[in-house]
Amino acid sequence: MGLNFSLLIVAALILAVFLGVEALGLSFLFGVIIPYLALATFIIGFILKVVKWAKAPVPFRITTTSGQQKSLPWIKDNKIDNPATTSWTMVRMALEVLFFRSLFKNTKAEMVDGKKLTYQWEKWLWLAGLVFHWSFLIVVVRHLRLFLEPVPAFVTLIGKVDGFFMVDLQNFYITGVLLLAAVTFLFIRRVLIPQVRYISLAADYFPLFVLMGIATTGILMKYFYRVDVVSIKELTVGLFSFNPVIPEGVSVLFYIHLFLVCTLISYLPFSKLMHMGGIFLSPTRNMPNNSRAERHINPWNYPVKVHTYAEYEDEFRDKMRAAGLPLDRDGAEDEAAATKE
Ligand code: HEM
Incomplete structure (x- = not known):
């Protein structure tokens, strides 16, 4: 249900842009108005969400721990899995954000012969997740060449390294294809593993289909139906300098790509994709566990009449x-x- 519904919505979105631009000539709507609205929704929505979370009281020290706590000097503590200081908490957070360390520890539980519970090695989710997030980041950084003039040196450098392989005398960006491959893997995994499929909702499929749509239209534009990148840059630079223009000859494929990006960013603050900001505000991750060294008193405590x-x-x-x-x-x-x- 969630799968078909999400697929239908994404197909309808693509069709809407196609008809809107090709039949009704609504390029200003899809090229200027919607991108501005989406960006505003993204920025305001993101800030409001983060402020709401930041204001939520955290009366207890609820650090997630999975290692020996710091206690007596002769007991070796696990500084990363049970950080007692802010700096070690930051180390753990960085490893989590950059390398998904806790997901790396993921195991698969399975019943063998119907009676023996076993835990097995499972790194594919971690690998696909990591490939997806890093590719996404690199693709977005590479896209800066479409928005900035002059193009910063680091953007050109990343483009050169990523596009090291040449296909048909043009750069072949590995991360663009890895992005699509990883998202496709995450989708197939969700559908094929019955337990994962059972807990999957439209909110899980929808972002995957949108991302697949973005990567596919990007790849089509780059390698199969060449688009006029100079006109597109005119449009994007116009948007960012608040002098919007709609140049001639921009393919509908670009409008579909852009509209799906707008869908993704405007949906982001209201979706599970907000884990991007939420991870830093997660009390189980951002608090050092120093409960033995310091007494933490719940600020909500009020004097209670007790009968000893x-x-x-x-x-x-x-x-x-x-x-x-x-x-x-x-x-x-x-x-x-x-x-x-
Ligand atoms: C969520 C953000 C985005 C993602 C994940 C994404 C993804 C991609 C991918 C995978 C490609 C294929 C080539 C490559 O690997 O770079 C691509 C190409 C392209 N994208 Fe995006 N894109 C995003 C946002 C945008 C935006 C905001 C624009 C313009 C306003 C844009 C315009 C283009 C253009 C013009 C191409 C073709 C580039 C060429 O022919 O050299 N993309 N995109």
């Missing part, structure tokens, strides 16, 4: 003694002191 055991015993001592119950304090001294007075 000692008070309870004072209150019921006679009855407890009569029933033969053990007493912490016999109370005889108090009675003796009271009679002396």
Whole structure:
């Protein structure tokens, strides 16, 4: 259901641009108005979400730990898996964000012969996730050549390294194809593994289809139906300098590519893709675990009227003694002191 629904929506979006640009000539809508609206939604939505999360109180120290905590000097602590200082927390966070370290530890649980639970090596999700995210980043950085004039040296350099292989006398960008391959793998995995398929919703399929659409139209533009990159650059530079223009001869394939990018970024703040910002605000990840060294008091604590055991015993001592119950304090001294007075 979620799969078909998402596929249908993405197909409808593509058809809408095709008809809008080809039949109705709405290039200004798809080339200028929608990109501005999408960018505004992305920026405002992202900020609002981060501010909302940042304002949420975190009364408890709930660091996720998976190693020995720092305690006595002769017990070796695990600084990365149980960080006790802010700097080690930052190391752990960096390893998580850059290399998905916790996903690397992922294992697959399976019943063997219907009675023995086994845990098996499982690195494919980690690998595909890593390839996808890094390729995405590199593709986006390479795209800066379409937005900036002059093109920064690092963008040209990344393009040269990534496009090291030549196919038909033109650069073949490895990351563009890896991006599509990784997203396709993530989709197939979701569909083929029954347990993963069972928990998959439209919110999981939709971003995958949008990403597949973006990468496919990009690859089509670059290698199969060459587009006029000079006109496209005129359009993008116009957008960023707030002097929007719609040059002649921009292919509809580009408008589809751009519209899917707009869909992705405007949807991002309201979707699971916000993990991009959320990881840094996650209390289980951004707090050092120093609970043994420091006493953390819940700021929400208010004075509570308690009835201690000692008070309870004072209150019921006679009855407890009569029933033969053990007493912490016999109370005889108090009675003796009271009679002396
Ligand atoms: C989420 C952001 C985006 C992704 C993931 C993406 C992805 C891709 C991919 C994979 C390609 C194939 C060639 C390559 O590997 O670079 C491509 C090409 C292209 N993209 Fe994007 N794109 C994005 C955003 C944009 C935006 C915002 C624009 C313009 C406003 C754009 C314009 C183009 C153009 C013109 C090409 C063809 C380049 C050429 O022929 O040299 N893309 N894109």
